[in-house]
Amino acid sequence: MNKKPYLSVVIPCYNEKENLERGVLDEVYDFLRKQDFLWEVIISDDGSTDESRELVAKQIKGKNNFRLIENPHGGKPSAVWGGIKNANGEYVLFTDMDQSAPIEELKKLMPFFDEYDVIIGSRGMERENFSLLRKVGSNVFRLVRKSLMLRRINDTQCGFKAFKTKVAKEIFPLLQFFKTNETIKGWKVTSFDVELLFIAEKFGYKIKEVKVTWKDRDVSTGKKKSYLKESQDMLKQIFRVKLNDIKGMYHL
Numbered sequence: 001m002n003k004k005p006y007l008s009v010v011i012p013c014y015n016e017k018e019n020l021e022r023g024v025l026d027e028v029y030d031f032l033r034k035q036d037f038l039w040e041v042i043i044s045d046d047g048s049t050d051e052s053r054e055l056v057a058k059q060i061k062g063k064n065n066f067r068l069i070e071n072p073h074g075g076k077p078s079a080v081w082g083g084i085k086n087a088n089g090e091y092v093l094f095t096d097m098d099q100s101a102p103i104e105e106l107k108k109l110m111p112f113f114d115e116y117d118v119i120i121g122s123r124g125m126e127r128e129n130f131s132l133l134r135k136v137g138s139n140v141f142r143l144v145r146k147s148l149m150l151r152r153i154n155d156t157q158c159g160f161k162a163f164k165t166k167v168a169k170e171i172f173p174l175l176q177f178f179k180t181n182e183t184i185k186g187w188k189v190t191s192f193d194v195e196l197l198f199i200a201e202k203f204g205y206k207i208k209e210v211k212v213t214w215k216d217r218d219v220s221t222g223k224k225k226s227y228l229k230e231s232q233d234m235l236k237q238i239f240r241v242k243l244n245d246i247k248g249m250y251h252l
Contacts, residue, residue: 006037010083010094014046015222020055040065044083047073077192096159098218105212117205121160121212191237
């Protein structure tokens with residue numbers, strides 16, 4: 001009988017052709033295969049419209065414990081949840097395909113696994129390759145969010161978060177993202193991280209924030225982005241989370 005892995009790594013994928021071509025999956029594999037614990041990697045495709053699925057399938061051949069899950073397009077939270085539902089590890093880490101926070105940063109999170117239920121990477125104030133506009137916007141987002149919730153957490157948006165798997169499987173379905181009928185088209189940034197951490201804190205789970213090395217390495221061209229629109233949408237979603245809580249919408 002195969003032993004249960006200690007760690008599941010979930011990597012959401014939407015139109016990541018250029019990131020895949022520069023060898024990000026090799027980076028993940030080269031690090032994990034040297035570790036002394038059992039692991040698995042789940043690439044959870046979000047209905048990519050470029051060559052991502054074909055590239056992933058090709059690149060994971062010969063990589064033990066890697067697998068690809070193909071999902072209909074539903075947005076990043078849907079892709080992450082698709083991976084978590086299939087995770088067999090005691091702990092689950094979700095990390096971005098671009099590896100802006102490299103997989104090696106896992107070493108900084110793991111010492112806290114036993115004591116905490118949720119361990120999140122934090123990019124700190126200095127973020128390499130961040131434009132001045134994004135730095136200002138990030139500070140505004142943080143100030144507004146901290147005035148409403150998660151006051152002890154500095155960075156909710158870093159795409160490098162680990163959970164006890166049973167905790168992730170408990171709280172992810174409570175996201176309001178999954179309770180709307182909105183049709184997701186193309187690349188969509190959400191503040192689901194804020195809602196997820198808010199729910200975890202509300203239910204009394206212990207959260208640890210750990211500073212990690214982060215550098216913007218995203219070279220994908222298949223995700224149309226409008227930073228100003230994304231920022232406006234994320235601020236609206238924070239207020240929605242606060243309103244949802246007032247309405248008593250977060251409960252098991």
